[in-house]
Amino acid sequence: MQSTKVLHSVSPSSRAWLARQNSDPYVKKRYMSPTVYRSRSAYKLIEIDDKYKILSNSNVHAVVDLGAAPGGWSQVVAQRLGWDESAKEPPTKLKGYGYGKHRESAIQKHGTWSTPKLVDLKQKESLKRKGKGKSEVAEPDVFDPLNIDTIDVYPNPTVGHGKIVAVDILPMQPIHGVFDFQGDFLKSTTHEQIRQLLSTDPDNPHGKVDVVLSDISPNITGQKMRDTQQSLDVCESVFRFAMGHLRAPEEYNDDLSGVLLVKFFYHQLLQEFCETMLSPRFNDVRIVKPQASRKDSEEAYFLCRGWKGLDDSSMTP
Numbered sequence: 001m002q003s004t005k006v007l008h009s010v011s012p013s014s015r016a017w018l019a020r021q022n023s024d025p026y027v028k029k030r031y032m033s034p035t036v037y038r039s040r041s042a043y044k045l046i047e048i049d050d051k052y053k054i055l056s057n058s059n060v061h062a063v064v065d066l067g068a069a070p071g072g073w074s075q076v077v078a079q080r081l082g083w084d085e086s087a088k089e090p091p092t093k094l095k096g097y098g099y100g101k102h103r104e105s106a107i108q109k110h111g112t113w114s115t116p117k118l119v120d121l122k123q124k125e126s127l128k129r130k131g132k133g134k135s136e137v138a139e140p141d142v143f144d145p146l147n148i149d150t151i152d153v154y155p156n157p158t159v160g161h162g163k164i165v166a167v168d169i170l171p172m173q174p175i176h177g178v179f180d181f182q183g184d185f186l187k188s189t190t191h192e193q194i195r196q197l198l199s200t201d202p203d204n205p206h207g208k209v210d211v212v213l214s215d216i217s218p219n220i221t222g223q224k225m226r227d228t229q230q231s232l233d234v235c236e237s238v239f240r241f242a243m244g245h246l247r248a249p250e251e252y253n254d255d256l257s258g259v260l261l262v263k264f265f266y267h268q269l270l271q272e273f274c275e276t277m278l279s280p281r282f283n284d285v286r287i288v289k290p291q292a293s294r295k296d297s298e299e300a301y302f303l304c305r306g307w308k309g310l311d312d313s314s315m316t317p
């Protein structure tokens with residue numbers, strides 16, 4: 001009886017959404033998978049990598065995931081690069097590591113770093129007052145507003161290869177093996193922050209990347225021209241970043257390395273962008289629409305493989 005009431009109180013659009021969720025095979029798959037993917041989108045990247053091996057490839061040492069929140073794609077990248085996210089094992093906390101130089105020493109010591117979990121100082125104080133020392137009481141798994149003295153370190157981390165940097169305008173929960181930060185990718189300062197993070201790797205002083213992924217979705221307004229312009233702005237910004245950061249082709253032993261995968265929304269202008277900007281710069285450019293991408297969505301991806309490099313001096317990033 002109660003459930004009928006609840007259903008009646010649900011709006012027709014929410015009911016349609018629930019019906020679509022209930023019949024969506026990828027939603028079901030997500031709940032049944034041993035890895036709890038944070039997004040349904042994860043299956044799009046799995047499908048693309050299974051087919052084109054853009055991540056499962058020994059040439060991949062640095063990957064950038066743009067528009068990464070809540071983190072489904074980053075989870076897939078981390079897995080494919082061997083940083084098997086141990087979602088089942090709760091992270092433990094070590095004292096003494098945080099941001100800046102502490103973060104660097106944590107990376108050196110543990111091979112990874114994730115955004116520190118914050119500790120609730122009030123709760124900490126109240127535990128202290130009750131005379132419960134650290135050794136007797138498990139530290140609460142909550143916020144430390146100062147953000148300086150704890151870091152999540154997985155007890156038995158699987159050390160993968162390669163550096164993964166994830167960026168989103170929204171915050172994202174940490175993923176083992178992934179450096180994430182909050183930033184607007186359309187701002188050039190964010191491009192610089194990514195480069196700096198990548199170049200902390202001593203083997204990669206210029207902050208070069210092998211794979212640039214972008215699943216960025218601008219806010220869709222329903223106004224075709226505006227949405228198209230937004231999609232174009234994102235694609236151009238991602239391409240500019242790729243031009244400045246993809247590793248030079250001479251460093252690879254094949255002609256399909258140096259990859260850009262970027263989401264777009266169908267429109268003639270995007271098609272022209274692909275033909276004039278992407279096709280001349282990569283050996284293989286195609287439009288992919290993974291099965292996991294909803295048929296009624298106008299999204300698809302430009303998959304560009306085999307970066308040709310900046311041989312033309314007029315092509316400055």
Ligand SMILES: C[S@@+](CC[C@H](N)C(=O)[O-])C[C@H]1O[C@@H](n2cnc3c(N)ncnc32)[C@H](O)[C@@H]1O
Binds near residue numbers: 067069071170186215
């Ligand atoms: C479809 S979601 C990405 C899902 C993600 N690939 C996953 O698997 O979890 C699109 C993301 O793009 C982000 N986004 C939109 N505009 C952005 C911008 N200018 N800079 C960075 N991220 C942006 C949104 O915040 C949103 O999290």
